[in-house]
Amino acid sequence: MRADVLADTAVRALRAEALLSPKPGLVDARGSGAHDDMDLPLLLASAEALRPTFRAVADTAKRLVFGAELREELGRIGRAGDRAMSRATGEVNTHRGALWALGLLVAAIARGAGDERCAAGGAAGLAAIPDRWIPAGQASHGELVRRRYGTGGARGEAEAAFPHVIEVALPRLRRARADGRSEEVARLDALLAVMSLLNDTCVLHRGGRAGLRVVQLGASRVLAEGGTGTDRGRSALLELDQRLRGLRLSPGGSGDLLAAALFLDMLPWPGRRLRAEREVTACRR
Numbered sequence: 029m030r031a032d033v034l035a036d037t038a039v040r041a042l043r044a045e046a047l048l049s050p051k052p053g054l055v056d057a058r059g060s061g062a063h064d065d066m067d068l069p070l071l072l073a074s075a076e077a078l079r080p081t082f083r084a085v086a087d088t089a090k091r092l093v094f095g096a097e098l099r100e101e102l103g104r105i106g107r108a109g110d111r112a113m114s115r116a117t118g119e120v121n122t123h124r125g126a127l128w129a130l131g132l133l134v135a136a137i138a139r140g141a142g143d144e145r146c147a148a149g150g151a152a153g154l155a156a157i158p159d160r161w162i163p164a165g166q167a168s169h170g171e172l173v174r175r176r177y178g179t180g181g182a183r184g185e186a187e188a189a190f191p192h193v194i195e196v197a198l199p200r201l202r203r204a205r206a207d208g209r210s211e212e213v214a215r216l217d218a219l220l221a222v223m224s225l226l227n228d229t230c231v232l233h234r235g236g237r238a239g240l241r242v243v244q245l246g247a248s249r250v251l252a253e254g255g256t257g258t259d260r261g262r263s264a265l266l267e268l269d270q271r272l273r274g275l276r277l278s279p280g281g282s283g284d285l286l287a288a289a290l291f292l293d294m295l296p297w298p299g300r301r302l303r304a305e306r307e308v309t310a311c312r313r
Contacts, residue, residue, distance in 0.1 A: 029137055029295070031086035038082040038130045041291035042075035042123060045283055048215050052223075052246070052265060053272030054283050061269075062234075062278040065120050074123050077116035081109030081127070082134050089135035098135075099157035106131050107163075125182045125230075125284040129193075130291055132186055137295070144198065144292045148189040155186035173229040177237070181229045182281065190288060192222050197289035204255065213257035216265070218289060220256065222282040223247035230280035239277050246271065 046068060049056035060067050084105045092098040109127055114120075129151075136150025174181040185192060200221040204214035224247035231240050246268035253260040272278070 029086075031083045031090070031138065033296070034086045034134045034137060035079050035082035037294050038134055038291055039075050039079045041130070041287045041294055042078070042126060043072055044215070044290050044294075045126075045287040046071040046075065048212065048219070048286075050265065050269055051216070051219060051283070052269040053243075053278045054280070062273050062276045066117070066122055070117050070120060071122055073116050074113050074120075077112050078109055078123060078127060081105060081112065082130065084109075085131050085134045086138035089138035094139065094153070096157055096160075099154055100159050100161055102131065102135055102154065103159040103161060123284075125281060126287050128182050129186060129190070129284055129288045133190075133288060133291060143297055145189075145194060147292060148194050152187055152189040155183065173232045177227070177232055179227040179229060179232065182284070185285070190285070192226050192285050193289045193292065196221050196225060197286055198293060201289060201293060204257070209255070209257045213255065215286065215290070216256040217251065219282060219286045220247040220250050220265070222285050223279050224251060226279075226282050226285065228279045228281035231277050235275060235277045239275060242271065242275065243277060243279050 046055065047057055049058055051061065053062040055061045055063055055066055055068055055071055057068060085102060088101050088105060089098065092101060106127060109131070110124060113123055113127065132151035132154050133147050135154055136147045139150060141147040141150045171181070173179060174183070180188065197218040201214050201218040204217045205211070209217070224244050226244075227240065228243065231243050235242065246264075250256060250261050250264040250268060253264045255261045256265050
């Protein structure tokens with residue numbers, strides 16, 4: 029798949045996740061959610077700032093063989109992209125987790141992955157390769173949470189081939205569409221499904237295990253009430269949103285994985301209809 033198509037689709041997915049409303053605790057078209065340092069225009073600027081990075085990732089993945097050299101070059105490109113994002117946002121961390129997830133998926137697809145599962149598997153292979161050039165220094169919030177709570181975080185999700193994207197978000201998204209739900213409802217229900225299951229390091233960082241329980245149980249309740257397309261489900265969603273805002277809890281990891289699911293869903297996969305009818309048994313790295 030062409031590098032410009034992959035980059036454009038990655039940016040479109042980030043924009044779609046940002047614009048989706050109402051998202052509990054997250055920045056959306058209504059406002060800043062549980063954040064006090066970012067808003068919707070900032071997220072949209074951040075997404076656009078990452079377009080050259082995604083294109084560079086795709087071009088590099090096509091050029092280099094699978095292995096340590098590729099992984100390290102992708103790491104270098106990703107760190108440069110993080111700096112570009114920081115310049116665009118005034119040093120606010122808007123899309124670091126999404127850059128990691130989408131960057132790996134872009135690389136896997138550029139290398140020839142022909143469907144979503146193959147893309148996730150290729151991304152997992154890349155994520156598992158050590159990068160010798162990761163700068164030493166203070167650990168990120170996500171890394172500190174990983175150590176404290178023993179969670180996989182963004183790295184673990186990638187190394188496991190994105191189970192919350194492939195097994196949770198995408199099936200929920202498509203089931204809601206098949207049931208005749210609007211695209212907004214389908215995407216919100218996919219987000220809530222991820223929130224109900226993910227050990228979100230963004231939530232753990234701000235609220236610990238107690239905060240994570242609030243997010244997971246609240247999201248589960250929305251889905252149990254019929255999802256965001258029902259009156260009871262929408263009421264539960266808005267109640268959860270108010271609670272997360274009050275507790276300053278933002279399920280950013282879930283938002284990143286929704287963006288990854290939207291990216292995979294938006295891509296013009298070759299033979300997509302045929303692959304939907306049978307399981308692909310072989311994937312190229």
